Amino acid sequence: MNKTYYPRLDETVLRETLPNGLRLCIVPKPQHVKKYAFFAAHYGGMDVRFSLDGEKFDTPAGIAHYLEHKMFDTEEGNALQELAKNGAEPNAFTSNEITAYYFDCTEHFEENLRILLSFVSVPYFTAESVEKERGIIGQEIRMVEDNPEWQVYEQMMQLLYKEHPARIPVAGSVESIADITPELLYACHKAFYAPGNMVLCVVGDVNADRVREIAMEILPREQGASIEREHGVGETAEAAQAAQSRRMEVSMPQFLSGFKCEAPCKGEEMMRAVLIGDMACDVLLGDSSALYQRLYDAQLINGSFGASFDVLSGAAYLYAGGDSNDPQRVHDEILAEAARIAREGVDETLYQQTRRAGFGQSLRALNSFESIAVSLAEGTFRGFDPNRFPELYDSIEKADIEAFIRENIVAERAVLSVIEPKEDGE
Amino acid sequence: MQSIRKKILPDVFLTHYPATKFKNSLLSIQLVFPLDAAFASANALFPAVLRRGTARYTDMRSISSALDALYGASIAYTVRKKGENQCVGFVGSFIDDAFTLGGERLLEPVAKLMGEILLDPVVREGCFLSEYAAGEKENLADAIRSVINDKREYADMRLLQEMCKGERYAVDRLGDEESLSRLDARTLYAHYQKAIASARVEVFYCGSADISRVEDALEAALSGLPRGSVIAPAVAVRRAVRETPLHVTEAMDVTQGKLSMGFRCTSEDTAAMTLCNTMFGGSSNSKLFLNVREKLSLCYFASSIYHRAKNIVTLSSGIEFENYQLAFDEIMEQLGAMRRGEWEDWELDGARSTIMTAYKTMDDSISRTEEFHLGAVATDLPDTPDELMRKIAEVTPERIRAAAESIQLDSVYFLTGKEGADE
DSSP states (O other), X not given: OEEEEETTTTEEEEEEEOTTSOEEXXXXXXXXXXXXXXXXXXXXXXXXXXXXXXXXXXXOTTHHHHHHHHHTXXXXXXXXXXXXXXXXXXXXXXXXSOEEEEEEESSOHHHHHHHHHHHHHSOOOOHHHHHHHHHHHHHHHHHHHTOHHHHHHHHHHHHHOSSOGGGSOTXXXXXXTTTOOHHHHHHHHHHHOSGGGEEEEEEESOOHHHHHHHHHHHSOSOOOOOEEEOOOTTOOSSOSOSEEEEEEXXXXXXXXXXXXXXXXXXXXXXXXXXXXXXXXXXXXXXXXXXXXXXXHHTTSOOTTOEEEEEEETTEEEEEEEEEOSOHHHHHHHHHHHHHHHHHHOOOHHHHHHHHHHHXXXXXXXXXXXXXXHHHHHHHHHHTOOGGGHHHHHHHOOHHHHHHHHHHHSSGGGEEEEEEEEOOTTO | OOOEEEEEETTEEEEEEEOSSSSEEEEEEEEEEXXXXXXXXXXXXHHHHHTTOBSSSOSHHHHHHHHHHTTSOEEEEEEEEETTEEEEEEEEEEEOGGGSTTOOOOHHHHHHHHHHHHHOBOEXXXXXXXXXXXXXXXXXXXXXXXXXXXXXXXXXXXXXXXXXXXXXXXXXXXXXXXXXXTOOHHHXXXXXXXXXXXXXXXXXXXXXXXXXXHHHHHHHHTTTOOOOSOOOOOOOOOOOOOSSOXXXXXXXXXXXXXXXXXXXXXXXXXXXXXXXXXXXXXXXXXXXXXXXXXXXXXXXXXXXXXXXXXXXXXEEEEEOGGGHHHHHHHHHHHHHHHHTTOOOHHHHHHHHHHHHHHHHTGGGOHHHHHHHHHHHHHHTOOOOHHHHHHHHHHOOHHHHHHHHHTEEEEEEEEEEEOTTOOO
C-alpha cells in the first residue's frame, strides 16, 4: 500500500486502489482502542437522474436514502443485530452525494468488517420488507417536516436552484417514496454499489494487510459500469427565486440568507475553492468580523447565528442565518458589508488571523474518526487529498477571498428563506 | 489514561487527564450549583454576559480576535444539568503545542483568558454593562422559548416538568422566563459575585501538558477567585411512583405526534438498571427499536434513557397521532417482556458489549471524557469507566429482571396535532 506521512499534522494515510476498483484508505491510530470502518458509495440524494451504460434512469426522490435503510436486511436476518452482538455500534447516513455505512468497535474488528462489507455489497429485499420500511421512513420524513431548521434549509435550496438536484430533499417526500419497489432498489444498488464507485476507510490500530485481504475476499471482482449523473443541466448563475417565507410552530423567526456561488472544478482546485469559501465566511460573517459584532450588538442576531460554505458536484453555496426578529434587515446588512469589502478589501490583520484560526479548526477536526473518514471519502470521490490543507492555506491570498466575495455575495445570487411563527388563533 | 484529581484552592478541584494522542487540548472551568428554580436563570445568564467582554477585551470581537491569534482556540460558555445540579462555566479548546508554527504554548494564554472572562468582566459604575446584560437577557429568553422549535426536546422537557413537579429535577437547565424577567444588570452582578464565591469549582484539563504546568496556569488564572462558604452539590432525591399514572395531552400544529413517558425505579442496582435500559430502549437492538419500529413500523425513533443519578427512565417516540394507543400498549408490552425475563441471549450479550464499548472508547474522545467526568463529580457517582465496566460484567439475568420489575410508569405526555389543522 502507498504510505503518506503528513508532518504538519502528524498523520499517516495508507492508500491503494484494489483490482476491482475499490479505493482503500487506512489511517493508523496506534494509541486509540477504538477501531472505525466507513464504507461509502458515491451515491446520494441528488443522483436521481443518471445513465448507466447508455441506458437512462429517472428515479424517485429519496431512493438513495430508502436503499440505505433496506441494506441492513440480509437473507439471514439483520446486519444491525449481527454487529451489535459483537459490541459494534453500526449506523449509516445518506447525504446529497454519499451513502455511508460505518461502525466503531474495540473487539472483533475483522469479523465486524466482514459483516459490513457483505451486507452492503449483497442486497436482499422482499416486497414485504420494502413495504414495511415505508412506514418508518414516512415517520422520519414527518419528523423533518416539523423541524424548522431543516425546513428553512430546504426552502433555501429550492430558492437557490431551479434545476440542480441539490434542491431535492435527501429523504424525498411521503409521496415520492410511495412507489419505490424492490426491483427499483436492486437496479440502483447494481448501478451505484459496485466497488469502482466505493471507498473503504478504516481508522484505528488495525492490520492493514488483513483489511486489504478481507476486502478482496468479500467484495465482487467486477468494477461495475460507468455512470453519468445529471447534475444541474441548464442551471443559471442567478438564484431561481429571491425570497420565500412560511409559518410554523416556532418561537421567533428563523432565516437563512443563501448565495449561489460559482461551482468549482474538480481536484485540488476544488479543495482550494472550499477553503477560500470557508475563509470568506469567516471574514464576512465570523465571530471576529465587524458585521457579526454590529448585528449582535443591535440584537439582530444571537448565538444561534452561523455561516457555512458547501460544495456539491455542479453546485456551491454560502449561507448564513439563525434566529432573528428582522431577517430582511440582516440579509440587507450582509449584502451591504459584502459590497464594502468588495470595494475596500479585507483587513490584513483580520485576514492573517482568519487563516491561522482556519488551520487550527481544520486540525482539530482530525480528532474525530468520523470526520477523518468522511473527508477522505469525499476527497477520493472528488479527486483531492484533504490532508493537504496546510499547504493549500499557504497558497491562498487575500485577493482570492476578496475576489470570491466580489463575485458571489451579490443581490442577483442572493435568496432569503424565512420561517415565521404562527400568529395567534392560527 | 490515569487521571489525577486534586484540590488547588478551597473547594476548587483540578482533574488532570494526560493525553498525547489528540490534536487539541481541552480546559474546562465549571461552577456547580444545586438546581433551584429561583436562581437557575440567573446562573444561566451570567456566563453569557461574562463572555461579552473583559476589562482587557471589552467586546466579543476583541475576544474573538485574541482566540483567532491562538490558532482558532474557542472558549464557549456552557450551561448543563447533571443530576439535580446546574453546572455553568466555560470550555476552552485549543490545538496542542506540538502543532503551533513556532512552538508557542497555548495552555497558559488560554487559561489566562478564561480566568479573565470568569473573574474580570468589563464593568461600569460597579456593575455589568447594562447593554450586555439586557442583550443577553433577551437572548436567554429567546433560547428558553425556542425549546418549542424542537418538538422532541419540548415533549421531553414537558414530561419532566409534569412528572417531577416540585422537585429540583423539574427545573430546566436554562431556568424560566418569569425569574429571568426580574433580573437587571445590577441584580445580576450581585448574584454573580455571590455565585462565584459560593460555588464548588471543577477544573478539568486533558492534553499533553504535565500537571505542574496545568496547576501553575490555573493558580495564576484563578488567583482572584473569591471563596466564601461553599454550597455542596445536591444529591438527587428519589420519589415514590404515583398511584395512578398522570396523563397529559397538549395540541400544536404539527404533523407528527410526540409521545414521552416517565418511569420511577426503586432498584438501586445501577449496573443492572443500565443494562436493563439498554436492552429495553437504549440501543438500535433494543426491544423498543426492534418491535415498535422494526416490527410494527410505528415510528422512526423510540428510545429510552436511564437517568442514573435520579433513578428514573424516560422514553420518547415520534408517531402518527392515531397510533397513540397502539404505541403505548406495545411499549408497555415490551417492558412486560423485560419484567418476565423474556429475552434471548444475544440481546443481553449485545447490550453488555455495547455498554462496554462505550466505556472502553470513552478516553478516545476528549469531550466525552469531560462530560462524563463532570457528571461523576457533580452527582457524586465517582465510579470510573473501568469500575463501571467491572460492575456491568458481573450483572446476572436475575438482577436485570429485578431491575425491570422496579420500573413503574409514573407520567405520560403526548403532543398531538390540532383538530381541523392542515395535513
